[in-house]
Amino acid sequence: MHRIELKSLLADRAVGTPSGRVVRALSERGALSATQIAHITGLAKSTVSMTLSELRKSGIVVEGPSLERGASVGRPATVLTLNPQAGTCVGVLIGLGQARVIVADVSHAIIADTVTELDPDFSPEQAAEETRRMIKQTYAEHSMPLCGLLGVGVAVAGPVNPIDGRMQRASVVPTWAGIDIRTVFGPVLQRPILVDNESNCAALAEMMWGAAIGYEDFVLFKIDMGVGGAIVSGGRVLTGIAGSAGEFGHMTVDPDGPLCRCGNRGCLELYASFKTPLQHASKRFDRPMTMDDVIVLAKEGDVGCRRLIEDTATAAGRGLGMIGTILNPGLIVIGGRMALAGDLLMTPLAASFEKHTLVKRSDVSGPARTELTIGKFTENDSCMGAVGLVLRHHGRLA
Amino acid sequence: MHRIELKSLLADRAVGTPSGRVVRALSERGALSATQIAHITGLAKSTVSMTLSELRKSGIVVEGPSLERGASVGRPATVLTLNPQAGTCVGVLIGLGQARVIVADVSHAIIADTVTELDPDFSPEQAAEETRRMIKQTYAEHSMPLCGLLGVGVAVAGPVNPIDGRMQRASVVPTWAGIDIRTVFGPVLQRPILVDNESNCAALAEMMWGAAIGYEDFVLFKIDMGVGGAIVSGGRVLTGIAGSAGEFGHMTVDPDGPLCRCGNRGCLELYASFKTPLQHASKRFDRPMTMDDVIVLAKEGDVGCRRLIEDTATAAGRGLGMIGTILNPGLIVIGGRMALAGDLLMTPLAASFEKHTLVKRSDVSGPARTELTIGKFTENDSCMGAVGLVLRHHGRLA
DNA sequence: GCTAATAAGTTCACCCTAGAACAAATAAGG
DNA sequence: CCTTATTTGTTCTAGGGTGAACTTATTAGC
Numbered sequence: 001m002h003r004i005e006l007k008s009l010l011a012d013r014a015v016g017t018p019s020g021r022v023v024r025a026l027s028e029r030g031a032l033s034a035t036q037i038a039h040i041t042g043l044a045k046s047t048v049s050m051t052l053s054e055l056r057k058s059g060i061v062v063e064g065p066s067l068e069r070g071a072s073v074g075r076p077a078t079v080l081t082l083n084p085q086a087g088t089c090v091g092v093l094i095g096l097g098q099a100r101v102i103v104a105d106v107s108h109a110i111i112a113d114t115v116t117e118l119d120p121d122f123s124p125e126q127a128a129e130e131t132r133r134m135i136k137q138t139y140a141e142h143s144m145p146l147c148g149l150l151g152v153g154v155a156v157a158g159p160v161n162p163i164d165g166r167m168q169r170a171s172v173v174p175t176w177a178g179i180d181i182r183t184v185f186g187p188v189l190q191r192p193i194l195v196d197n198e199s200n201c202a203a204l205a206e207m208m209w210g211a212a213i214g215y216e217d218f219v220l221f222k223i224d225m226g227v228g229g230a231i232v233s234g235g236r237v238l239t240g241i242a243g244s245a246g247e248f249g250h251m252t253v254d255p256d257g258p259l260c261r262c263g264n265r266g267c268l269e270l271y272a273s274f275k276t277p278l279q280h281a282s283k284r285f286d287r288p289m290t291m292d293d294v295i296v297l298a299k300e301g302d303v304g305c306r307r308l309i310e311d312t313a314t315a316a317g318r319g320l321g322m323i324g325t326i327l328n329p330g331l332i333v334i335g336g337r338m339a340l341a342g343d344l345l346m347t348p349l350a351a352s353f354e355k356h357t358l359v360k361r362s363d364v365s366g367p368a369r370t371e372l373t374i375g376k377f378t379e380n381d382s383c384m385g386a387v388g389l390v391l392r393h394h395g396r397l398a
Numbered sequence: 399m400h401r402i403e404l405k406s407l408l409a410d411r412a413v414g415t416p417s418g419r420v421v422r423a424l425s426e427r428g429a430l431s432a433t434q435i436a437h438i439t440g441l442a443k444s445t446v447s448m449t450l451s452e453l454r455k456s457g458i459v460v461e462g463p464s465l466e467r468g469a470s471v472g473r474p475a476t477v478l479t480l481n482p483q484a485g486t487c488v489g490v491l492i493g494l495g496q497a498r499v500i501v502a503d504v505s506h507a508i509i510a511d512t513v514t515e516l517d518p519d520f521s522p523e524q525a526a527e528e529t530r531r532m533i534k535q536t537y538a539e540h541s542m543p544l545c546g547l548l549g550v551g552v553a554v555a556g557p558v559n560p561i562d563g564r565m566q567r568a569s570v571v572p573t574w575a576g577i578d579i580r581t582v583f584g585p586v587l588q589r590p591i592l593v594d595n596e597s598n599c600a601a602l603a604e605m606m607w608g609a610a611i612g613y614e615d616f617v618l619f620k621i622d623m624g625v626g627g628a629i630v631s632g633g634r635v636l637t638g639i640a641g642s643a644g645e646f647g648h649m650t651v652d653p654d655g656p657l658c659r660c661g662n663r664g665c666l667e668l669y670a671s672f673k674t675p676l677q678h679a680s681k682r683f684d685r686p687m688t689m690d691d692v693i694v695l696a697k698e699g700d701v702g703c704r705r706l707i708e709d710t711a712t713a714a715g716r717g718l719g720m721i722g723t724i725l726n727p728g729l730i731v732i733g734g735r736m737a738l739a740g741d742l743l744m745t746p747l748a749a750s751f752e753k754h755t756l757v758k759r760s761d762v763s764g765p766a767r768t769e770l771t772i773g774k775f776t777e778n779d780s781c782m783g784a785v786g787l788v789l790r791h792h793g794r795l796a
Numbered sequence: 797g798c799t800a801a802t803a804a805g806t807t808c809a810c811c812c813t814a815g816a817a818c819a820a821a822t823a824a825g826g
Numbered sequence: 827c828c829t830t831a832t833t834t835g836t837t838c839t840a841g842g843g844t845g846a847a848c849t850t851a852t853t854a855g856c
């Protein structure tokens with residue numbers, strides 16, 4: 001029997017076949033037992049068994065590290081993953097003046113994580129070229145074959161249409177507006193390119209490996225130097241018709257408020273991000289302060305810094321309250337570096353959310369309540385999510 | 399061969415079988431050709447052909463009225479529907495001081511539409527009893543067998559959890575809070591009960607028969623004496639963890655604004671509903687005015703009435719702008735009786751939406767734009783949607 | 797009015813999936 | 827230490843869905 005190629009099993013035409021479905025499930029989830037695969041794919045366990053024995057014979061599926069004993073009776077499950085040598089994926093984050101590249105294999109093992117500084121106003125072509133360089137170097141350093149690279153996921157700051165890869169206005173670098181990421185990166189990287197918004201990628205990371213595992217419906221709310229987020233419905237990250245779904249930072253809070261970089265007035269981002277508080281802190285301490293500085297000082301008991309965090313939380317909670325009213329999600333994950341403040345942020349945030357949202361905690365019983373939790377990822381969420389784009393959406397790969 | 403029962407094909411256990419999938423598709427869509435069924439169910443057309451010939455033999459599926467010639471080449475499709483005599487469904491709207499009952503058969507033909515006034519503060523038990531009476535009477539008048547009734551869909555004003563049927567606070571009649579609709583109506587009607595919010599039902603109606611046919615993702619925004627709405631994502635009406643998703647009327651517009659009946663301050667409903675304008679109009683004309691009166695006068699050129707509509711539209715547009723920013727839907731359907739104002743409403747509404755939303759029309763090309771349109775249903779939308787609940791969700795029927 | 801093009805619907809043999817029965821591997825309990 | 831309960835994973839056959847080829851029904855064009 002001639003060798004089965006992983007790529008062909010990830011192609012669109014194999015969507016319906018058992019092999020395709022099993023491989024897809026493993027690619028999306030990482031490590032699974034045969035029973036779990038049967039449950040997820042909806043195939044009978046007999047079919048899964050036969051399919052797996054073939055996939056194991058051809059080396060596409062391997063036995064993974066046996067999971068910690070789950071304290072349950074019955075025969076322990078053998079954990080399976082895709083063969084790490086069968087393929088690799090790259091996640092790229094194109095952010096404010098920096099590019100980040102994470103390399104992982106199809107068994108969900110992270111192989112490398114690199115960050116490079118870029119010119120403040122770099123062009124898309126520069127970004128693509130730099131990405132190519134970083135990928136090439138990383139693969140060389142780990143003596144991995146570049147031909148194993150299945151696809152590249154790109155997370156960009158600002159709205160982007162994942163279908164056509166086109167950037168919207170209001171992106172990090174205004175000159176990127178209208179640029180088609182796929183057209184720019186595709187020819188340079190010579191691989192299928194999957195693009196999505198930074199926050200949407202972060203949500204994907206939380207869903208695949210973070211605080212939202214097992215949730216089909218949740219909201220990610222990101223508080224950092226800006227405010228953003230993502231909406232996950234039915235296990236699907238909502239992109240919106242133009243790719244701008246989840247842009248919580250640009251909800252109008254005060255139509256007569258100050259101008260925002262997006263062109264509207266009084267956006268939530270102007271009140272609930274940590275940009276303005278940082279300016280106040282820098283003035284007060286007479287030196288440039290970072291978000292981490294303020295959080296550390298607040299945890300040490302500095303009342304001024306505590307108040308800055310509280311005020312931000314209160315403003316964010318108002319926006320979050322509206323999101324709760326509109327979407328009534330089962331889970332809200334707080335992301336962004338602001339989440340590092342922990343309870344200092346979450347306590348006033350939860351209070352403000354409760355005040356402004358429609359259904360109060362006391363109105364409903366436990367399972368119908370909206371949970372608020374801190375995300376697992378705060379720093380590399382978007383880039384991990386970009387990896388997830390490839391692992392989840394390779395159906396769209398050529 | 400013994401007769402196949404429609405009910406058993408609609409049961410959960412038949413979800414996977416071809417017969418079940420074909421019947422389900424027909425029940426959801428009404429009339430379809432064999433090719434369309436194959437496309438929707440994902441089955442091979444050969445399978446559909448064989449399944450249909452069996453279903454036709456057993457009388458569950460019948461040839462429907464041949465659709466108007468579609469001006470396309472090729473053999474014309476034979477249109478199929480479920481046998482109207484195989485089953486009927488009832489949609490009930492429990493609204494402000496009135497109950498409405500619509501009876502339809504499984505071929506999507508409407509058989510009857512009845513409205514009854516109720517006491518302003520009727521109890522759930524009264525509503526259930528009245529519903530039973532109306533259903534019984536209607537079936538008698540049309541000499542239809544009550545045993546053919548497959549299920550009853552109930553649309554209620556105010557948040558309700560469709561899973562457990564429990565009403566939330568902030569419902570029409572405050573005393574209904576915490577009531578389990580399914581438990582109250584179930585024993586009285588002796589049929590499977592499906593419950594959802596009024597607005598969610600309206601969205602279902604627009605999706606199945608109205609302005610949102612073919613859309614998997616859209617938003618319904620309802621402007622009437624209150625403001626409400628629904629979010630449809632991936633063909634699924636979002637209910638939220640507690641059933642309050644889509645409650646656009648209670649987004650906080652001004653945290654220091656007047657108290658709302660929901661207990662919060664400055665809700666959108668206080669500015670964007672037609673309740674306050676109606677009070678102004680009544681004072682101005684010194685007689686009780688209805689929404690229709692104001693719309694008629696506005697269309698005749700009365701500048702005061704025009705302004706009332708414009709101001710409402712402007713306020714609504716601000717809320718809608720936020721919805722556009724957060725969800726970036728491909729389509730927004732404007733429902734509620736306010737939509738009867740037509741362009742008098744839509745022009746300022748679209749302008750206000752455009753002003754407050756993130757992605758402007760000029761930012762993106764046609765297919766990525768958010769369309770704004772008036773709903774097909776304005777009056778009986780919710781009750782029709784309640785019928786749709788039964789036609790779509792009978793998988794959940796016992 | 798004939799042919800070509802297009803699309804809908806049907807037939808049938810073959811492969812493949814599902815279900816049941818069985819085998820294997822562990823925890824709990826006396 | 828053996829039995830029971832529980833869960834995982836494999837084997838095998840029957841039945842059923844699929845795809846290819848074919849038939850039927852219509853429009854468009856010459």
